[in-house]
Amino acid sequence: MCGIIGVAAQKGNVVPLIIGGLKRLEYRGYDSAGIAVVSGSTVSVRKGAGKIEHVVVAKGFEELNGSTGIGHTRWATHGAPNDINAHPHTDCTGSIAVVHNGIIKNYAELKEELVARGHRFSSETDTEVIAHLIEEELRRQGSFRHAFQEAVKRLEGSFAIAVLYSGEPDRIYFAKKDSPLVVGLGRGANFLASDIPAFLEHTRRVIVLRDGEAGWITSQEVHIENVYTGESVDVPGRVRTISWSPSMAAKGGYPHFMLKEIHEQPRALRDTFYGLSSDESLAKAAELLAGAERIYVTAAGTSFHAGLLFDYYMLRLAGRTVRAFIASEYEWFKGVPGRGDVLLAISQSGETMDTLKAVRLFKEHGARVIALSNVYESAIPRESGIAIYTRAGPEIGVAASKTFLTQALALLLLAGHAARISGRITRDEMAEIMSAASKANRLAQRAISVSEGVVRTVAKWFSKKGNAYILSRGIGVPIAMEGALKVKEISYIHAEAYPAGESKHGPIALIEPGFPVFFLLVDQHLKELKGNVMEMKARGATVVAVGPPRSEILSESDIHIPAPEAPPLLEPFTLTPPLQLLAYYTAVSLGYNPDKPRNLAKTVTVE
Ligand code: F6R
DSSP, X not given: OOEEEEEEESSSOOHHHHHHHHHHHGGGOOSEEEEEEEETTEEEEEEEEXXXXXXXXXXXXXXXXXXXXXXXEEOOSSXXXXXXXXXXXXXXXXXXXXXXXXXXXXXHHHHHHHHHTTOOOOSSOSTHHHHHHHHHHHHHHSSHXXXXXXXXXXXXXXXXXXXXXXXXXXXXXXXXXBSOOEEEEOSSEEEEESSGGGTTTTOOEEEEOOTTEEEEEOSSOEEEEETTTOOBOOHHHHOEEOOOOGGGGSOTTOSSHHHHHHHTHHHHHHHHHHHHHTOHHHHHHHHHHHTOSSEEEEEOHHHHHHHHHHHHHIIIIIOOOEEEEEGGGGGGGTTOOOTTOEEEEEESSSOOHHHHHHHHHHHHTTOEEEEEESXXXXXXXXXXXXXXXXXXXXXXXXXXXXXXXXXHHHHHHHHHHHHHHTTSSOHHHHHHHHHHHTTHHHHHHHHHHHHHHHHHHHHHHHTTOSEEEEEEOTXXXXXXXXXXXXXXXXXXXXXXXXXXXXXXXXXGGGOOTTOEEEEEOOXXXXXXXXXXXXXXXXXXXXXXXXXXXXXXXHTTOSEEEEOOOOOGGGHHHHHHHHHHHHHHHHHHHTTOOTTSOTTOOSSOOOO
């Protein structure tokens, strides 16, 4: 939902750094882009609709020059994606430029008030009120710092803001509430960005800002305070050096981030396994689950599918039922949770607003919250009592891939430990789970190697289809749901996942000759799956079997995408990669860019 960047350098031109940063943030939104720099005592702005690569050239970003600047890549909320609504937005004098990620809920009232005071607006965005509000406060306050603070205090909603002011040409002011913002401390330059990969090439020393924090950066200085209380933040005490390397955020020779991230899964799984094997937070979370009265799990999109795997693992291993719910439906649970209950909130970004709202609701009711995220100190982990982290590294492709399987692995370990603590499994059984989990990386590696060649060919055939079903049973159902989401998101082919047994209760009505039906071959349910395959065949479907070579199913299938054998709880690691690759190669066959699917943003910080 929009990416912002700011760079304050001691000398030189920051424009190439801002453009580079915007390209790395493009996964957050890509319908328009813009940049503002201070040169001398003038703020210059260039912006326009379209993908960054195009706008940079069309609007002559590189003609600008300055050592302090801000940039923005947009995912439209208020106002169509066009040149005028693109950020940065300026005040009436053109001396204040603002970039913003989030939604200003009270912008209509503020705009009315400012218009009555004579301010002229040029865009339809909520963001533009911020520039005029600061301008208005500046008339009263005299000091820009105070004007900025007063303006921020009047904003309701979510925001990560970076502001340039011609009167203080070496500074970038910032403020953050409910939208992510990170400070990067470099040599001779400091950075602000929505996400670390934007400046990872230049520094690994970061401060993850918290809600209510505001301040400024120059090339030499970082000042942070709580805008509502005025309390200063101990900046050195908040600096963390992160372990991500710049190559993790680069394509590394792959044509797309998504393909690189699919291939990175074995590494990501290995790091997650070893990172969590001796993780105290995981142990504490397992203890909490073991003692919980009721257990809930919530998330959105891919993370929700990982939540369904957790449901499965908890039932199988710990004998506990888990109520899984889509985060945006959190209001169902108003008045429901109690003090003995535990909510597990899963979010790779840690910033998804729906999931954050669910966390807040459960906390208000006194429930305990565990977060599982891939981004250290992001909003959801910070607001949860216990935070567990996957070690997938930065995921740039908009469609989640490696983060799904690392979540699945973390959740298997969590459920295993909860089962052990509650005495449901023996020490030896736990050792078996750990030993199996330690092989998840190798299983994913084999799944990629054995399926990729076949999938490339199948994708050419599949790219001509308009619809598909992906069916399975048991643990295969969440995997099928994840596969269908990937296919929809990046290849724009309508794919639906169902429990195979459910298909005859309605979905089968759509089957006609040549309709593609993918079956995920999970070992425990082969007999029933065979029955479902026969039902589909009898109606002319083209059956694609995905899994190990099970002759009883392959004899009835038209196409086979191979996957290796896996122990029952580890089938997500062998059956997911072929589906991710199918979505990827289908999108590529159709000429789409899988890294930037239309209408989507990676981090959804609006409700
Ligand atoms: C799917 C995808 C989205 C996210 C969802 C939740 O490929 O990327 O469906 O899974 O927006 O995001 P997080 O996990 O960051 O809360």
